[in-house]
Amino acid sequence: MPTQAFNQTIRTKPVTIRYGPSGRGQILSLPTETTSDPAFLNLISTCEPASFGFEGRDVFDEQYRKATKLDITEFCSSFCPYETGIIDIVTQLLMPSVKHEIAKRPAHGTEVLSAQLAEDVRALFVATENYTGVDTMTLTKIITSRSNEDLLTIMRAYEQRYQRELGRVLQQKLQRDDMFMLDILAQVLIEDRAKQREIERKIKSTTGMGIRAELYKLNVYSGPSGRFRAHVDTPRSETQIGSLVVCLPSEFEGGVLSVSHQGNTVQFDWSASSPGGQQPSIQWAAFYSDCSHEVQEVTAGHRITLTYNLYASRGSGLLAGTKHSLDAINLPIFRPLMNLPGSRSFMPSGGRMAIGLAHAYPYTHDTLHRSMPETLKGADMMLYEALLASGLGFEFIRIMDFSDELDNFEEYSDGKDMDDSEEDPFEKNVFYRSGFESMQVLDSMIERSDINQGLPGWTRLGHVKWIRRPRDLQLEMAYLAYGNEANMTTKYSSAAIIVNVPSLQHRLQVLDG
Ligand SMILES: O=C(O)CCC(=O)C(=O)O
Numbered sequence: 224m225p226t227q228a229f230n231q232t233i234r235t236k237p238v239t240i241r242y243g244p245s246g247r248g249q250i251l252s253l254p255t256e257t258t259s260d261p262a263f264l265n266l267i268s269t270c271e272p273a274s275f276g277f278e279g280r281d282v283f284d285e286q287y288r289k290a291t292k293l294d295i296t297e298f299c300s301s302f303c304p305y306e307t308g309i310i311d312i313v314t315q316l317l318m319p320s321v322k323h324e325i326a327k328r329p330a331h332g333t334e335v336l337s338a339q340l341a342e343d344v345r346a347l348f349v350a351t352e353n354y355t356g357v358d359t360m361t362l363t364k365i366i367t368s369r370s371n372e373d374l375l376t377i378m379r380a381y382e383q384r385y386q387r388e389l390g391r392v393l394q395q396k397l398q399r400d401d402m403f404m405l406d407i408l409a410q411v412l413i414e415d416r417a418k419q420r421e422i423e424r425k426i427k428s429t430t431g432m433g434i435r436a437e438l439y440k441l442n443v444y445s446g447p448s449g450r451f452r453a454h455v456d457t458p459r460s461e462t463q464i465g466s467l468v469v470c471l472p473s474e475f476e477g478g479v480l481s482v483s484h485q486g487n488t489v490q491f492d493w494s495a496s497s498p499g500g501q502q503p504s505i506q507w508a509a510f511y512s513d514c515s516h517e518v519q520e521v522t523a524g525h526r527i528t529l530t531y532n533l534y535a536s537r538g539s540g541l542l543a544g545t546k547h548s549l550d551a552i553n554l555p556i557f558r559p560l561m562n563l564p565g566s567r568s569f570m571p572s573g574g575r576m577a578i579g580l581a582h583a584y585p586y587t588h589d590t591l592h593r594s595m596p597e598t599l600k601g602a603d604m605m606l607y608e609a610l611l612a613s614g615l616g617f618e619f620i621r622i623m624d625f626s627d628e629l630d631n632f633e634e635y636s637d638g639k640d641m642d643d644s645e646e647d648p649f650e651k652n653v654f655y656r657s658g659f660e661s662m663q664v665l666d667s668m669i670e671r672s673d674i675n676q677g678l679p680g681w682t683r684l685g686h687v688k689w690i691r692r693p694r695d696l697q698l699e700m701a702y703l704a705y706g707n708e709a710n711m712t713t714k715y716s717s718a719a720i721i722v723n724v725p726s727l728q729h730r731l732q733v734l735d736g
């Protein structure tokens with residue numbers, strides 16, 4: 224239940240409500256003297272009987288709902304649920320299950336091994352590295368009897384401890400008849416990958432979600448018998464996920480809002496709010512569409528609420544690259560970008576242009592990299608949107624400069640034409656990787672690799688036309704480098720977009736045809 228409905232009291236400035244027919248409009252400021260303020264009494268008498276939806280029809284039945292209302296065309300209110308932060312709160316509270324899932328995920332390498340599993344890891348190592356041959360008995364015993372979850376932990380621990388993959392080791396050492404053990408391990412990895420993907424999908428689909436609140440009605444429940452019996456709100460569209468009720472400051476008794484979900488009920492009693500106090504306060508509650516709710520009898524006074532329909536929508540700063548109201552062709556960068564292909568002087572023989580991102584992003588972070596590219600900011604977001612709309616082929620890359628490491632090597636030459644970049648060390652010594660997938664760097668990878676050939680997964684970038692060099696650096700890896708003495712080396716990378724530019728001939732053909 225706690226995740227199904229929320230409520231809060233907040234202090235606000237007075238709420239102004241304008242209502243009434245054209246030329247005879249009234250202004251009501253709440254809180255006010257509810258027994259004598261003509262603007263208040265007039266509002267009460269201006270409201271019309273409120274119906275409720277029953278079997279697809281609007282029905283009036285005072286036994287079921289005794290209330291009056293104003294439609295949104297009949298009034299304006301200065302109250303804004305965004306301004307008061309209510310929508311932020313509701314949005315954030317909507318996703319506790321996802322947050323919980325992220326929090327539960329152990330970061331690689333931080334799992335604490337039970338004694339049994341640690342012993343398994345050691346036993347597997349001894350069984351495979353045995354001078355007298357592979358001890359298949361032990362291998363079989365462990366691999367066929369442990370749960371998939373344990374096997375996953377064992378594999379990770381094995382790799383961390385011995386700097387090699389258990390699967391690889393077995394592949395090299397097992398006889399054909401024993402290969403079924405590899406199948407078991409492969410199955411464990413496949414399952415784990417599927418699980419990770421599912422979590423990632425969930426994170427992406429929900430972290431990109433915001434809430435849009437649409438004002439629906441102003442309701443008045445008056446004593447002695449105003450009420451609304453238990454009901455579920457009629458969804459106004461597929462994306463409606465709930466309702467928000469905001470109780471304006473006025474004096475009343477009773478009128479408890481009671482919200483139920485799967486046998487659990489919470490009650491919001493807003494009658495005790497102090498409308499006459501120094502600072503007026505607003506009470507609000509938000510609940511999911513599948514909650515049934517009821518306004519209990521108002522015994523005295525007038526209970527005035529604004530109701531909002533809550534819709535799931537794209538929002539919360541994860542807008543880049545998704546379809547929404549931003550139209551890329553109106554962005555200032557779009558025209559120049561689209562004019563480039565027609566320009567005869569711009570990269571006539573085609574090639575690749577690279578543009579460093581203008582802002583900093585935590586794309587090397589274990590989990591935060593997942594929000595790329597949706598969290599791109601400012602000029603980067605505009606560029607990305609414009610590129611999507613332009614139809615040009617592009618990808619995000621991160622680049623690393625290996626100038627320091629390569630200093631000692633012979634002049635780089637891979638036989639490619641380096642004409643207009645011969646003098647550019649930046650170009651010569653830069654390696655890149657596609658996308659923002661995180662990678663783990665093991666010391667053994669560094670030891671084994673010839674730095675001149677790059678690192679596993681990193682490729683020499685080669686000749687690109689830099690439109691703007693990257694501005695930001697993110698810590699990409701830290702490892703022990705062995706020279707005369709071992710020392711810790713840190714490497715930083717930068718994010719960029721690389722765009723494929725067709726040759727001028729090709730471009731003109733496209734423009735013509
Ligand atoms: O005024 C309230 O507290 C709730 C009103 C309600 O449930 C509705 O209008 O559907």
Ligand SMILES: [Fe+2]
Nearest residue numbers: 454455456516
């Ligand atoms: Fe309702």
